[in-house]
Amino acid sequence: MNDQAMETLCHDFNSAVTVSDDNFKNSSFCGISDEHDHLKKRYNEECELLKKKYLDEYNERKRLYNEIIELKGNIRVFCRCRPLNSDEISNGSTSVVDFDSCQENELQIMSSDSSKKLFKFDHIFRPESNQEAVFLQTIPIVTSVLDGFNVCIFAYGQTGTGKTFTMEGTPENKGVNYRTLEELFKVSDVRSNFMKYELLVSMLEVYNEKIRDLLVENCNQPTKKLEIKQSAEGTQEVPGLVEARVYNTDEVWELLKSGSRARSVGSTNANELSSRSHCLVRVTVLGENLINGQRTRSHLWLVDLAGSERVGRLEVEGERLKESQFINKSLSALGDVISALASKTTHVPYRNSKLTHMLQSSLGGDCKTLMFVQISPSAADLGETLCSLNFATRVRGVEHGPARKQADVGDLFKYKQLAEKAKNDEKEIKKLQDSVQSMQLRLSAREHICRGLQEKVRDLESQLAEERKLRLKQETKALSAAASTQSSAISSLGQSKRRTTTIEKKPPLAPSSKLRLPLRRISNFMPSRSPVAPTKTRNSMIPLPEQRDKENMSSNTLMESCKTKTLMKPKRLSITARPSAAKQVLEPKRRASIATFRPEPSSSSMATPLNRSNARMQTERVGRKSFVWDPQRVWRTASVSSPMSQMKGGSSSAAVVEQTAISTRSSKFMCSPPLSQAGRSSWIPKHPTVIALQKKQLVWSPLKMKAMRNSRKSIV
Numbered sequence: 001m002n003d004q005a006m007e008t009l010c011h012d013f014n015s016a017v018t019v020s021d022d023n024f025k026n027s028s029f030c031g032i033s034d035e036h037d038h039l040k041k042r043y044n045e046e047c048e049l050l051k052k053k054y055l056d057e058y059n060e061r062k063r064l065y066n067e068i069i070e071l072k073g074n075i076r077v078f079c080r081c082r083p084l085n086s087d088e089i090s091n092g093s094t095s096v097v098d099f100d101s102c103q104e105n106e107l108q109i110m111s112s113d114s115s116k117k118l119f120k121f122d123h124i125f126r127p128e129s130n131q132e133a134v135f136l137q138t139i140p141i142v143t144s145v146l147d148g149f150n151v152c153i154f155a156y157g158q159t160g161t162g163k164t165f166t167m168e169g170t171p172e173n174k175g176v177n178y179r180t181l182e183e184l185f186k187v188s189d190v191r192s193n194f195m196k197y198e199l200l201v202s203m204l205e206v207y208n209e210k211i212r213d214l215l216v217e218n219c220n221q222p223t224k225k226l227e228i229k230q231s232a233e234g235t236q237e238v239p240g241l242v243e244a245r246v247y248n249t250d251e252v253w254e255l256l257k258s259g260s261r262a263r264s265v266g267s268t269n270a271n272e273l274s275s276r277s278h279c280l281v282r283v284t285v286l287g288e289n290l291i292n293g294q295r296t297r298s299h300l301w302l303v304d305l306a307g308s309e310r311v312g313r314l315e316v317e318g319e320r321l322k323e324s325q326f327i328n329k330s331l332s333a334l335g336d337v338i339s340a341l342a343s344k345t346t347h348v349p350y351r352n353s354k355l356t357h358m359l360q361s362s363l364g365g366d367c368k369t370l371m372f373v374q375i376s377p378s379a380a381d382l383g384e385t386l387c388s389l390n391f392a393t394r395v396r397g398v399e400h401g402p403a404r405k406q407a408d409v410g411d412l413f414k415y416k417q418l419a420e421k422a423k424n425d426e427k428e429i430k431k432l433q434d435s436v437q438s439m440q441l442r443l444s445a446r447e448h449i450c451r452g453l454q455e456k457v458r459d460l461e462s463q464l465a466e467e468r469k470l471r472l473k474q475e476t477k478a479l480s481a482a483a484s485t486q487s488s489a490i491s492s493l494g495q496s497k498r499r500t501t502t503i504e505k506k507p508p509l510a511p512s513s514k515l516r517l518p519l520r521r522i523s524n525f526m527p528s529r530s531p532v533a534p535t536k537t538r539n540s541m542i543p544l545p546e547q548r549d550k551e552n553m554s555s556n557t558l559m560e561s562c563k564t565k566t567l568m569k570p571k572r573l574s575i576t577a578r579p580s581a582a583k584q585v586l587e588p589k590r591r592a593s594i595a596t597f598r599p600e601p602s603s604s605s606m607a608t609p610l611n612r613s614n615a616r617m618q619t620e621r622v623g624r625k626s627f628v629w630d631p632q633r634v635w636r637t638a639s640v641s642s643p644m645s646q647m648k649g650g651s652s653s654a655a656v657v658e659q660t661a662i663s664t665r666s667s668k669f670m671c672s673p674p675l676s677q678a679g680r681s682s683w684i685p686k687h688p689t690v691i692a693l694q695k696k697q698l699v700w701s702p703l704k705m706k707a708m709r710n711s712r713k714s715i716v
């Protein structure tokens, strides 16, 4: 009785009581107190009894109801009793099983002492039950595998009780194995519109705690050793086990026949062809829902266990004894597992035997299990029968959790791996993005610095340009001043003609001379002190006649080269004026450097400010002069007449013009004239040479500094 039924019952009871009370109040006995009290008391007592009766009934029904719920668990136990065989009938054996005096799912065993034992199972198959009737009860469980559930059906019992008959059957009475696959094909055909199934069949035996593949083609060859491995998904797998894809029932029958032929059988006194091993058929069902794409991968185990007979009773020895010991050991392990599952202990000893280890995921947990307990009706097997029934009762007491559909873990595992990979990739991408961001930041910082530096460069360039402009202005000023002095110098030339002017050719510097600094641009600023110490004395600057010849020779050679290469380049003359031979010792030599410019443009194509200045100066046809500084701060006129023919012809002139070959490195100055042009030691310029007469120092150059130093030394 459920709660609702009980509530209804109580409601009826209360209403009945209420009605009784009203009747009592309206009764004719009202007013007769003694009798009234007596009746009331009796009435209350009756009510209490009734209440108690109803409550007891309610509690009993509730208990039964809960028991029925338990029976609807995931472990079912079917009991099948074989008929008495011809030997037993001939021996006059009677059946100890009473089916008539008990309910449909109850089994009563009569002991020799006339005591009765009642066993309850989910279904009881009488000896006359045929294979079809048995399988009919099995179908709901079997087809669960197509819904994605793991299913295990195993037959347990004493040897010769019909385990193999139930599972394998005979060609005329096919057993559960064949019928199961037949049913699976039928159902998969029915569901073919929305489900696609693949059926794979494996067949193996556990013989003496060794796993043997029964579907290996040549069974005569030594079979490879198979081991149970736990897969990544937590299920038990046997790597290397043959999985035969089956498409129809004919294939299945052939496969099962070949497998059972390979099975280890032996003869015992209980069974002529006794199975000496546990035979396991595994049907793997791969399902795919064509509507939602959901995939399932489930297993159906069909197990024909070896006989659970006692060793002593069978009177076996040798190999048979060893086989029986292994069989009993593994069945004992199965019993331990069942006990552990029934008592809900934390540790279930699945690994105590190969059998339990292999069936781990199909005995406990979220699978559907069906056990056939096979019994013999013979009184001679009573003890074994009771043992089997007790074991079956324990199995039935095991409480499983709800069965769970098995998704295709292979796919799930793949998806899981992909998800993990995607996660890792995401992390990697994030790392790379971070590094790119930091690099971008660094780049922008460097760009900022670069921009700052570029701005600085621009500022400096503008400063430089301004400075150049200023210098050019100063140079122009200086040159104009020099030009003004030229006129005065020319006027004083007549006077200086009276004096003997000796023009000495200044010895040309060797082109490779390192002592002479390159000419710098004329500047009003004091040049920095040259790092090269002046080694030349005044005397060295005035060469001896022999030396002079030599130097002139080298000068001439230089001129020759200049003729061909730098004919049109500016040339420079250094002119030293000596007032008189007598005063030569006392008075410093006056010297003038004269540079003339040709109108042709410089060969240098570089548009440097210096070149531009040159070009401007060439256009203006302005000469350039250098002067010797008088230590007494008296600027004496170094008179050099132009044209040079006058200088040459005027041997009486005191002025000595030193012709110096200026390094061709300086484009501002013209090199010494070509030898061929002169054809002699002295050079006569084509263009008029300007004599620089200047009292005020305007322009500084390293040459001037040197000249100044030299003049000082000569004075000293």
Ligand SMILES: Nc1ncnc2c1ncn2[C@@H]1O[C@H](COP(=O)(O)OP(=O)(O)OP(=O)(O)O)[C@@H](O)[C@H]1O
Residues within 6 Å of the ligand: 081, 082, 083, 127, 157, 158, 159, 160, 161, 162, 163, 164, 165, 166, 271, 273, 274, 275, 276, 305, 306, 307, 308, 374
């Ligand atoms: N329900 C049944 N109806 C008719 N014959 C049966 C039935 N059960 C068993 N038998 C017969 O009993 C004999 C023994 O059966 P079976 O070999 O299946 O027993 P078993 O339990 O598998 O024994 P073992 O454990 O030694 O292998 C067979 O000849 C079989 O045909």
